[in-house]
Amino acid sequence: MKDVAEFSSVWDAVADTPEEAATLRTRAELMHAIEAIIEDAKWTQAEAARRCGLTQPRMSDLLRGRVSQFSLDALVNVVTALGRRVRVEVEAA
Numbered sequence: 529m530k531d532v533a534e535f536s537s538v539w540d541a542v543a544d545t546p547e548e549a550a551t552l553r554t555r556a557e558l559m560h561a562i563e564a565i566i567e568d569a570k571w572t573q574a575e576a577a578r579r580c581g582l583t584q585p586r587m588s589d590l591l592r593g594r595v596s597q598f599s600l601d602a603l604v605n606v607v608t609a610l611g612r613r614v615r616v617e618v619e620a621a
Contacts, residue, residue, distance in 0.1 A: 555595050558603040558614070563591055565610050580609045 566576045577587035589597045590606070604614050 551600065552595055555598060555600055555603060556593065558600070558607060559590055559593055559595065559598070561612075562603070562606055562610065565612065566591070580606045582606070 569576075571579070573587045573591065574584045576582075576591075577584045580587065582590070607614050
């Protein structure tokens with residue numbers, strides 16, 4: 529029987545370091561928040577892209593959860609373009 533590694537999250541499984549996992553997790557959380565804002569507004573991808581200053585293919589990448597394609601800075605810029613702000617909360621691991 530093979531040894532099976534256990535991880536506390538998918539991000540821990542795919543990242544090389546705990547720091548990288550934390551960054552991936554945060555980017556994914558921001559992407560989910562952006563997706564919820566767009567869904568609530570009932571915008572098309574093209575309309576959402578225009579409002580966020582992105583191309584429609586780039587918005588498609590965001591809505592498909594392509595985490596590796598977006599930096600935290602880029603996602604904060606999108607949130608800001610949607611009239612929201614990002615609040616950071618630090619908690620014990």
